[in-house]
Amino acid sequence: MSPSGSIYCLALALAFAPCIMSAQPAAKPTSQIIATDFIVTDAKGHRVTNLQASDFTVQDNGAPRKILAFQLPRVAQSPTAKPVPPDAIDIILDNVNTPDIRVAYIRQATEKFLRLEGSNLPSPVSIYLFNGKGAILVAGPSTDGNQLAAQLDATEASQRPFLKIEGFYNLTDRLQASLDTVGAFLAHQSSLPGHKLVLWIGRGWPLMMNTQTFADRKQELTFFNALTSLWSTSRHARVTFYALDPSRSPDERTVDWEDYVLYLKPVTNPLHTPVGSLSIQALSVNTGGLALPFSGETSLSGTIARTIRDANKSYFLAFASPIDPKPDQYHSLKITVDKPGLTVRCRAGFYSGQ
Numbered sequence: 624m625s626p627s628g629s630i631y632c633l634a635l636a637l638a639f640a641p642c643i644m645s646a647q648p649a650a651k652p653t654s655q656i657i658a659t660d661f662i663v664t665d666a667k668g669h670r671v672t673n674l675q676a677s678d679f680t681v682q683d684n685g686a687p688r689k690i691l692a693f694q695l696p697r698v699a700q701s702p703t704a705k706p707v708p709p710d711a712i713d714i715i716l717d718n719v720n721t722p723d724i725r726v727a728y729i730r731q732a733t734e735k736f737l738r739l740e741g742s743n744l745p746s747p748v749s750i751y752l753f754n755g756k757g758a759i760l761v762a763g764p765s766t767d768g769n770q771l772a773a774q775l776d777a778t779e780a781s782q783r784p785f786l787k788i789e790g791f792y793n794l795t796d797r798l799q800a801s802l803d804t805v806g807a808f809l810a811h812q813s814s815l816p817g818h819k820l821v822l823w824i825g826r827g828w829p830l831m832m833n834t835q836t837f838a839d840r841k842q843e844l845t846f847f848n849a850l851t852s853l854w855s856t857s858r859h860a861r862v863t864f865y866a867l868d869p870s871r872s873p874d875e876r877t878v879d880w881e882d883y884v885l886y887l888k889p890v891t892n893p894l895h896t897p898v899g900s901l902s903i904q905a906l907s908v909n910t911g912g913l914a915l916p917f918s919g920e921t922s923l924s925g926t927i928a929r930t931i932r933d934a935n936k937s938y939f940l941a942f943a944s945p946i947d948p949k950p951d952q953y954h955s956l957k958i959t960v961d962k963p964g965l966t967v968r969c970r971a972g973f974y975s976g977q
Contacts, residue, residue: 655976657683658692658941660818660861661911661958661969662933670936671965672699679967682957683944694939708817710746710934711764714927715808717753717825719797721869729824729869732923734775737768739924744768745934746820750775751808753825755800758808794829801828802849802901809853812860818937819860820912822930823903824867824923830879830886831898840894847893850901851951855977857910858970863937864907865930870917880904881916889953889972909971947975 663671676693697707716729733750748771750762762774812819857864868880886899887908899905904914915926944954952975958967 652946654943654945656691656941657858657944657956657973658861658939659858659911659956659958659970660863660937660939661967662937663960664966664968666964670696670932672696672936674938674960674962674965676940678961679938679940680959680961681940681942682955682959683942684954685957688942688944690940690942692939692941696937697935710937711815711817711819712744712746712748712931712934713751713812713819713821714748715751715753715758715821715823715825717801717823717827719753719755719800719825720828721825725826725869725871728871729923730775732869733824733927734772735922736924736927737772737775739928740768740931742767742769744771745931752778753801753804757804794831798828798831798898801903802853805853805903805906806849806856809856809860809862812862813856815860817861818939819862820865820930820934821862822865822867822927823907824869824927826869827866827880827883827903829898830882830902843894843896846896846898846901847890847951850890850896851974851977853901853906854909854972854974857906858973862910863912863933864903864910865912866904866907866914867923867926867930868914868916869923871923883908883914887971889955891953893951911969911971944973944975950976952976 663674665671672695674695676690679690679693681688681690694707697709700707714733716726716733718726721729737744737748744766747764747766748768749760749764750771751758752761753759761778762771765771808821812821881904883899883902883904886897886902886905890896890900907914913930915930921929940958953972954975955972956970958969960967
């Protein structure tokens with residue numbers, strides 16, 4: 624069992640001990656273990672990696688929770704400590720939701736980043752191509768950027784085997800294909816140890832703004848279930864998303880990409896789940912990652928490098944949270960640090976029972 628798995632089991636034992644064997648039917652658990660990864664930065668945005676569990680306070684829906692398990696970032700661990708799985712970095716190139724003129728640019732920028740890093744990648748990197756039929760592994764995993772760039776260059780990454788049809792139904796097709804792919808990808812990541820940084824490079828699936836996308840109550844509930852599933856599966860898989868806008872100039876920016884900020888409010892009503900709440904941008908922010916639009920200050924390869932700086936710098940902790948009588952109740956999560964000038968970037972919350 625990996626050290627992170629051992630920590631999780633220890634947290635479970637602490638939460639539910641003592642356990643007495645009995646012939647009586649097992650009672651339903653009254654609490655669940657919430658484990659999460661998070662990053663601490665100083666006022667200049669530099670990652671801080673040398674804090675202890677006693678420096679942090681966890682609030683679950685405003686109530687303080689005892690930290691049951693804690694792990695320092697890998698870069699801060701002692702050489703004599705038990706080895707832990709390194710952060711994995713997965714880069715997904717979105718060919719489905721990205722304009723044709725940007726598909727080749729995304730691939731070229733990714734190759735440029737990899738070649739600049741050479742053999743100095745901080746963690747194993749895998750490159751996936753989303754082509755409408757799922758996320759297909761085309762390179763890696765490897766810490767050798769030159770090798771990864773060569774593998775990526777050898778693929779047909781610039782081709783888009785996805786039918787482009789203008790109109791609303793094409794939007795729904797792209798939305799469904801995107802959500803199916805993210806769900807399947809997270810399910811696979813759940814079987815792998817360690818924390819994963821997932822960089823989704825592309826325009827992101829449609830937000831469906833000002834459009835009535837639900838025909839009935841059943842569809843409303845389907846989207847709510849999709850939302851809670853993405854939140855919970857990403858947490859169990861220890862995945863932090865980063866959404867990267869591939870625009871090259873201010874003229875290429877589209878308003879709808881940055882309108883994800885309208886959908887960061889937690890969804891608490893199962894019959895009102897805006898499609899924007901399921902966007903890759905909102906998912907990135909809500910998993911403790913970043914949504915990085917074109918800023919004019921750096922190239923896409925530079926933006927990729929910026930996100931990679933988070934590799935191996937995440938803390939890990941676990942605590943027990945009461946299970947609500949009604950399922951899928953939203954819990955806000957706040958982690959603070961008792962040091963001036965420091966900021967914690969963590970998950971926005973979770974759904975009880977998930």
